[in-house]
Amino acid sequence: MAAPLIAESPLSVECKLTLELPLGDYRLLIGEIVEIQADEQAVDADGTMDVRQFDPLVYLGGIRQYWSLGDKQADAYKDGLSLEK
Numbered sequence: 001m002a003a004p005l006i007a008e009s010p011l012s013v014e015c016k017l018t019l020e021l022p023l024g025d026y027r028l029l030i031g032e033i034v035e036i037q038a039d040e041q042a043v044d045a046d047g048t049m050d051v052r053q054f055d056p057l058v059y060l061g062g063i064r065q066y067w068s069l070g071d072k073q074a075d076a077y078k079d080g081l082s083l084e085k
Contacts, residue, residue, distance in 0.1 A: 010039040010054040 005012050015031035044050045055068045 005037065010042040011049070011056065012037045 013033055014035040014037075016034050017029060018032050019028075019030040021028040021030070038049065039054070042049060042051075042054050051069055058067050058069065059065075060067060
């Protein structure tokens with residue numbers, strides 16, 4: 001599939017819908033990432049995404065607001081493991 005790209009966007013993520021679950025008035029969509037295209041400025045020397053370089057926009061549907069991401073707060077999973085009993 002050739003997903004359309006926005007020239008000014010530093011990051012494009014193409015997904016394939018794998019599961020759709022009805023949840024009352026809403027639907028939970030679960031997808032598989034099939035391709036990622038990133039501008040060179042969005043990637044650090046190790047090839048890792050550096051969100052500080054492009055500050056992605058996030059839409060929070062429940063409250064109908066757009067937010068940009070702030071600073072990293074923690075490493076997923078690794079930091080959470082220290083809380084397990």
